[in-house]
Amino acid sequence: MGLETLIAFVIIAGIIFAGFFGEILFKRLGIPSVLLLFAVGYMLGPVMHQVDTSTLQNIDYIVGPLALIILLFEGGMDLNIYRLIHESGRGVLMAILVTVLSMLVTGAIWMALGYNFMMGMVLGAIVGGTTSSMVTSLAGGINVSEKAKQCLVIESALTDVLTVIITIALMGAIISGNASVQGAGQEILGNFAIGAAIGGLFGLMWIAMSKMLRQVNFFYMLTVAILLFAYMVSEYFGGSGAISALVMGIMLGNYKEIGKMLRFKDVAEDAELFEFQREVSFLVRTFYFVYMGSLIVIGGTTAFLFSLAIMAGLVAARWVSAQISTFRSDLSEYKSYINVMMPRGLATAVMSGYPALVLYENRDAIASGAYGSLSSQAGMFVEISFFVIIISVILTAIGMFVLKRMEITDKGNEAPEEKGAKKGGKEAEREAGKRKQEAGGGGEPETGGKPEAEEEG
């Protein structure tokens, strides 16, 4: 077959391999795969021109929403409603606080730069949330209590969703800007309610029929088709498709509980949905980062400087939120870990192009003078988000590295004396030897740390 086929295949296979290597790099050395994927995209696009940028831009209208849907669907599936309600007040508080503060801080910075405050808030919403895919796997490897892990995971799962929802809501408010607060509120609420109702309805149907559907082949593909359909129906009736995808994800992630609650009879025992979903979202994440890397046009240092300032603001917002939400709890011990977990990811990447898109679609609804200024601001969001993702990910990697180092030296200093007193001499020696090995080799200190944390607890 022709050369273009081979090139296309090489690019597809290469991107998957890159995602895979990125994953391994991340697991072994803690270097986030986003960096590698951005770099691959940048090499393929602006540097070597292997990818046809105009084609990519042509399919923007389908790639963006598709990534958004898969992201929200997965986010919804990861949200365990029982945990959210019963066990994680502080994680939820942290998520809300960090999002709100990020918006305010970014809005203020944006205003200080001479732009519109509302647009700054939108940017804050876009870059405000941490990415759950990275946080979940990072949290699994650190030496903190279960509760702290849960807090981190819930925070990231929730901010993933909040990022999307709030960005959409704020843009809705900006576009209907001339109307009253009541009018804008009504519109957004109506929009969300319709989306949630339709997503919920489809989710219920899926649960009720899950046993039957499970028996037929092609279960996952059918689920994806239903998901897209729910999105479409919701948007068609003026609702938010994103919300319907989210709600459907929540329903499917908790389908057993919901099925029991409503006494459905035909609920499937196991739905091999999760494994498949993981593979698909890996693909979406990998390709989207490469896609973004290849489309990015770095105009000058302005965006980079802006994003540095914004990142500083975000770090401060995170610090304050962590202070407040861990106040007077046993979580305060792990504050430094919570502070460090700030990687931005897919949600930020996907939403960064959203404001420009929505503005363009509604260009007739806005006064032409305002439109020009708004769209030029929205045009900068992609670049800024790109940099914020990179900086945040690097900061997280460095922070994790430093914390792990500190942990090792702490252990080396304190623990032998304490425990040596308690335990018999031989045991203490053996333990000290083990620690030395760990400290010397540097390999997988987290696994060594776990049993100790349990002993202490």
Added chain:
Amino acid sequence: MGMETLVAFGLISGIIFAGFIGEMIFRRFGIPAVLLLLALGYLLGPIFHEIDVNMLQSIRYIVGPLALVILLFDGGMRLNIYDLIHGGGRGVLMAILVTVLSILVVGGIWVALGYDFMMGAVLGAIVGGTTSTMVVAIVNGMKVSDKAKQFILIDAALTDVLAVILTIALMTIIITHTASVQGTGKEILGSFSIGGLIGGMLGLVWIGLSKQLREINFFYMLTLAILLLAYVVSEYFGGSGAIAALVFGVMLGNYREIGQMLKFKNVADDAPLFTFQNEIGFLVRVFYFVYLGALVVIGSMYSVLLGLAIMAALVAARFASTYISTYKSELVEYRWHINAFMPRGLAAAVMGTYPLTVLLENQGAIPADVYNSMLAQANLFIELSFVVIVASVILTTIGVLLVRRSDAAKERKGKEMAEEVEKRAAARREGEEEPESEGKGKTPKPETEGEPDQEEGVKLGREDKKGAKKQKGK
């Protein structure tokens, strides 16, 4: 989001739903999904213009090969090498015979129409093979012996692969036409062995590492990437990417046996590859048929009639092959069952466009007048394979229905006869004891007989469906 996003999502989800509904209809009523999908494509493309045909044509260079790779990988995974070697002699014979005869017959028709024989042979290879996905689903619902089942399955699995390989080989011959037989043979053999070697090597690497790979996430996607890599590397070094994909599939489909044989230590216990492959295969099939339906332009009655004529010849070729390959065996009993299995599917659809693609790529290698004539013929192939797919699928549906009817009738007859015999025996026994009661017992019985029979038929149908599911799940 914008209207075009919604339309695109509507199309995607609609096509998947259509595939799903087609699958259900196929299970319930035996009407194949292909028809629905092709019709949907035809509606979306030439009739309602919802799909941009130019756009579709511009992505042909990636859709076709991708479908081909997935198809062959899937086909390879289904080929159980042990079955093939030990139990499938007659099935293999059938597959080879039916393919060769189809090539000859279609080639003959093509010559009679005043075209080039070789191009006719290519067309014969394209439409010569039956599609395993449909055959697998139908054969499990039939009352045939296990041996006959295996025979039919091997025939379908192998012809799927043969259709692709022979088409590629024949097109290579056509393009390197000026060279000697030896030269052409060398080229084809070389290209196939390079492909086989690379596919086999990557397959071995995969098996050797399978346990480790399994532990990392994203197992299936990685496998897919390796598959594409095998294709690319093989093509880059002058080998056949299709063969590489096929051999890679065979290795993965038999990975446990191969791992054991080579005493690999890190072979995964279970690889949930098949479930994924099933879903991906479904997606590829569904989209490709819709794609084909949207692209095909039935230009004239001529191509429809020609397609039907070719179909008639293919039926004859099939009958002859069945006759030979079941000769003097217990399979003779199931000749009509075997004859009925002639659905053409994805392989014919994917390969239908292949000659055109290859010719376009090798424009410079062929003298202009020959090239133009060949191009016109290759253009016709897309339409013809479309017609043949539709006709063969309809014929299969009717054939299967008739065979089932006759099976049911035979069964009823057999039962009636058995009961008759039994009744007579009972009557004789009763007659010996009590000669008067004979007349009363005879009349009411036949009425009740009908019902249990029917019920059994229904029950059987249900069991069949279950069987089909099980097989597919594999």
